[in-house]
Amino acid sequence: MLRLFHTSEGPVLEREDALFPIAATWDELVNAADLTSRLVEEARRGQPIERAVFDRFTRQAPIGNQEVWAAGVTYRRSRTARMEESKAAGGGDFYDRVYSAERPELFFKATPRRVVAPEAKVSIRGDSRWSVPEPELALVVDRDGRIVGYTIGNDMSARDIEGENPLYLPQAKVYRESCALGPCVLVSRDGLPSDTSIELKVTRNEGEAFAGTTTLQSLKRDPDELVGFLYRDNDFPDGCVLLTGTGVVPPDDFTLRSGDVIEITIPPIGTLRNVVR
Secondary structure, three states: EEEEEEEOOOEEEEOOOOEEEEOOOOHHHHHOHHHHHHHHHHHHOOEEEEEHHHHOOEEEOOOOOOEEEEOOOHHHHHHHHHHHHHHHOHHHHHHHHHHHOOEEEEEEOOOOHHOOOOOOOOOOOOOOOOOEEEEEEEEEEOOOEEEEEEEEEOEEEHHHHHHHHHHHHHHHHHOOOEEEEEEEEEEEEOOOOOOOOEEEEEEEOOOOEEEEEOOOOOOOOOHHHHHHHHOOOOOOOOOEEEEEEOOOOOOOOOOOOOEEEEEEEEOOOHHHEEEEE
16 A cells, blocks of 8 residues: 655655655646555665655645545535535525536636645634535646546535525635545555445544544545546646545534544545634
């Protein structure tokens, strides 16, 4: 298993419990001709570093100059929640239609500077009364549209703003510290198995405020299909990160509060942990 970390000292590869510094920029690695082969060769030739040394490095979000995009209504649970929240605004039918349509919902989520690292603080909008985390598998895609790895994304969302009118989606989704990525990129030529779980836990005052789980088996859209639509008549010179949607939605009476701890776990990748500002 190859896991690539973005740190204050540059990229670090974890392979078979050994850690190797990689002499390249993040953007160079994302767009390498064959990232898996390059990392294996770097590990073969490189000198490992001690884990105690690695633990002193500051973890950064696994992103360089990539844009972050997202897919919506890719799980039935998300479809149902979106229909309910926007029903009063007359938008409920939109989500039912897009769930079954050939063309997926794709939207811009974040520039790199709006993305926060593991253990950093995510934000909720000051004008929102109903905000939730959205745990998602994130695809790391090179400039040619090839999926080179997988990470974890938290698509912070203001459900009341989106529900008021679906046209308010950009305001509900795109704002300062509205996206978290990490803790690393699982580099693989193969997709993740359908029984891979996505687990969300929100802790408040040391108690569990919410927990939920789903699996990739419930993801309606194929990851390659989503990338294919995103790259139609579009270009990403440095590659991109694509969030694939959420299948874990807290109940309607739940909203995030300052100080909440959000943990999203996808076992092959790890756990992305953030605190609400």
